[in-house]
Amino acid sequence: MTDPVELMLPPQPEFVGTARIFAAAIGRHFGVDEEVVADLKVAISEACTGAIWAHNQEGIADPIVIRVFPDLPSLNVEVESKAGQAPAEGVEWEPVTPSDTFHPLLGGGLIRTLFPDAEFIENGGLTVRFSVPR
Amino acid sequence: MTDPVELMLPPQPEFVGTARIFAAAIGRHFGVDEEVVADLKVAISEACTGAIWAHNQEGIADPIVIRVFPDLPSLNVEVESKAGQAPAEGVEWEPVTPSDTFHPLLGGGLIRTLFPDAEFIENGGLTVRFSVPR
Amino acid sequence: MSDFSVDARSDGDWVVVTAAGDIDVYTAPRLKRALTEEIDRGHHHIVLDMTKVRFMDSTGLAVMVGGLKKVKAKKGTLELVGPNDQIRRILTITDLVKILPVHDSVEDACRGKTT
Amino acid sequence: MSDFSVDARSDGDWVVVTAAGDIDVYTAPRLKRALTEEIDRGHHHIVLDMTKVRFMDSTGLAVMVGGLKKVKAKKGTLELVGPNDQIRRILTITDLVKILPVHDSVEDACRGKTT
Numbered sequence: 001m002t003d004p005v006e007l008m009l010p011p012q013p014e015f016v017g018t019a020r021i022f023a024a025a026i027g028r029h030f031g032v033d034e035e036v037v038a039d040l041k042v043a044i045s046e047a048c049t050g051a052i053w054a055h056n057q058e059g060i061a062d063p064i065v066i067r068v069f070p071d072l073p074s075l076n077v078e079v080e081s082k083a084g085q086a087p088a089e090g091v092e093w094e095p096v097t098p099s100d101t102f103h104p105l106l107g108g109g110l111i112r113t114l115f116p117d118a119e120f121i122e123n124g125g126l127t128v129r130f131s132v133p134r
Numbered sequence: 135m136t137d138p139v140e141l142m143l144p145p146q147p148e149f150v151g152t153a154r155i156f157a158a159a160i161g162r163h164f165g166v167d168e169e170v171v172a173d174l175k176v177a178i179s180e181a182c183t184g185a186i187w188a189h190n191q192e193g194i195a196d197p198i199v200i201r202v203f204p205d206l207p208s209l210n211v212e213v214e215s216k217a218g219q220a221p222a223e224g225v226e227w228e229p230v231t232p233s234d235t236f237h238p239l240l241g242g243g244l245i246r247t248l249f250p251d252a253e254f255i256e257n258g259g260l261t262v263r264f265s266v267p268r
Numbered sequence: 269m270s271d272f273s274v275d276a277r278s279d280g281d282w283v284v285v286t287a288a289g290d291i292d293v294y295t296a297p298r299l300k301r302a303l304t305e306e307i308d309r310g311h312h313h314i315v316l317d318m319t320k321v322r323f324m325d326s327t328g329l330a331v332m333v334g335g336l337k338k339v340k341a342k343k344g345t346l347e348l349v350g351p352n353d354q355i356r357r358i359l360t361i362t363d364l365v366k367i368l369p370v371h372d373s374v375e376d377a378c379r380g381k382t383t
Numbered sequence: 384m385s386d387f388s389v390d391a392r393s394d395g396d397w398v399v400v401t402a403a404g405d406i407d408v409y410t411a412p413r414l415k416r417a418l419t420e421e422i423d424r425g426h427h428h429i430v431l432d433m434t435k436v437r438f439m440d441s442t443g444l445a446v447m448v449g450g451l452k453k454v455k456a457k458k459g460t461l462e463l464v465g466p467n468d469q470i471r472r473i474l475t476i477t478d479l480v481k482i483l484p485v486h487d488s489v490e491d492a493c494r495g496k497t498t
């Protein structure tokens with residue numbers, strides 16, 4: 001794989017916008033179509049939101065790392081965090097009556113729908129990985 | 135110091151724009167005035183340019199790391215690379231007849247003028263450090 | 269980061285809530301609070317003007333589903349105005365378009381409401 | 384990243400070079416090439432329209448100083464139009480304003496040139 005461009009963020013809600021601005025800039029730079037850039041912003045936002053939520057639940061403060069590998073024919077994107085669990089298999093999107101502003105299932109399902117090759121790897125934390133056509 | 139927000143880039147010219155977009159977003163997020171954001175973009179651009187140039191000269195490919203520590207009353211900004219040398223002391227800006235598009239002195243002098251507390255630390259590479267009032 | 273503002277104008281039991289900027293994990297709680305306040309004030313017909321929202325993710329969907337449940341319990345409504353393509357896309361993917369009517373303008377949305 | 388474009392319209396021995404976007408280590412070589420080409424074609428009076436340049440750093444300054452040297456060797460000129468505040472600031476800090484005249488519009492710059 002190629003050298004990644006990497007963004008590291010504290011697991012706090014205020015940084016999710018930084019993650020999107022980064023993803024959009026990198027996506028465009030590598031020639032990702034504008035509609036796919038829009039999907040990429042959503043997927044990155046969801047992955048970070050899930051990670052922030054999990055860090056908060058588990059009371060840990062390790063950073064979230066976003067890596068973009070400028071591979072061909074697709075960028076490989078990875079959001080790695082030290083907290084979190086893979087959404088159950090088969091769950092596409094479940095409009096669970098969310099009691100609060102976030103339910104981790106929503107985000108995972110959206111990522112899977114937008115990027116069908118998305119993988120959720122539990123490795124003492126959670127790494128979300130998907131590829132983005134360019 | 136607080137937990138940093140960090141961006142890691144391959145030492146290639148095409149990523150200097152990513153560095154600026156990152157710096158601008160983070161600066162604004164932490165309440166840096168718009169004029170100072172403009173200076174921050176210049177300083178980050180200069181530090182990365184110097185690092186890219188030095189990596190290229192020395193033929194090494196280690197990433198450039200930009201860290202922003204959201205401290206008070208100033209953000210602490212750090213651009214760390216595995217290549218490069220501190221500009222000579224006292225050099226403010228020298229309109230050396232540049233033979234090419236970049237002369238490392240220009241950038242270092244500009245950073246010093248924009249952020250007078252800028253430090254250039256040689257540590258088997260070069261770390262440029264300065265603080266940005268917020 | 270994630271610029272966001274929210275603002276409401278009410279008339280009888282209905283209200284136009286205007287959101288602007290990004291709706292995400294950082295800002296969704298503010299949208300939620302705004303909707304809850306309006307509902308608590310007895311405004312059970314909510315028109316959410318999203319014309320100026322540039323980004324929304326599932327945190328915003330969750331707020332809307334939550335708001336919809338509350339207004340429905342009072343026989344009210346929650347309708348959307350002017351979501352951009354990105355937002356329409358996630359409303360469609362999640363099938364929420366089926367329960368959250370989408371209008372092109374506040375006038376269109378209110379027309380339905382006042383008749 | 385770093386969107387950039389450059390374009391030239393010439394008339395006799397003078398030329399208006401219009402740059403747009405970001406001038407940095409990635410794009411400055413393209414500006415340099417454009418200026419060099421014009422000079423090689425005998426256009427020794429260059430008006431560089433920067434109205435649409437949103438960012439420039441020292442790599443751009445170096446290109447300008449290089450260009451200025453080349454046109455001066457031919458008794459030519461290099462003048463700037465419409466740099467934004469950020470660019471004016473670095474031109475001032477580096478004292479380059481003293482050798483690179485700045486105009487508000489291409490008309491102003493050309494007026495000086497054609498008389």
Ligand SMILES: Nc1ncnc2c1ncn2[C@@H]1O[C@H](COP(=O)(O)OP(=O)(O)O)[C@@H](O)[C@H]1O
Pocket residue numbers: 017018020021022024025041159162269270271290322323
């Ligand atoms: N300071 C900021 N400026 C621009 N975008 C930001 C900022 N902070 C967070 N963002 C988010 O990053 C995304 C960048 O996406 P992009 O497509 O480049 O911009 P836009 O949506 O404004 O066209 C925005 O949609 C927004 O959600």
Ligand SMILES: Nc1ncnc2c1ncn2[C@@H]1O[C@H](COP(=O)(O)OP(=O)(O)O)[C@@H](O)[C@H]1O
Pocket residue numbers: 025028151152154155156158159175384385386405437438
């Ligand atoms: N895709 C991009 N979108 C926006 N800015 C970019 C992009 N790539 C690189 N940049 C650089 O990042 C800087 C971001 O600065 P900012 O002040 O947020 O935007 P602007 O200068 O457009 O108002 C820009 O000045 C530009 O030099």
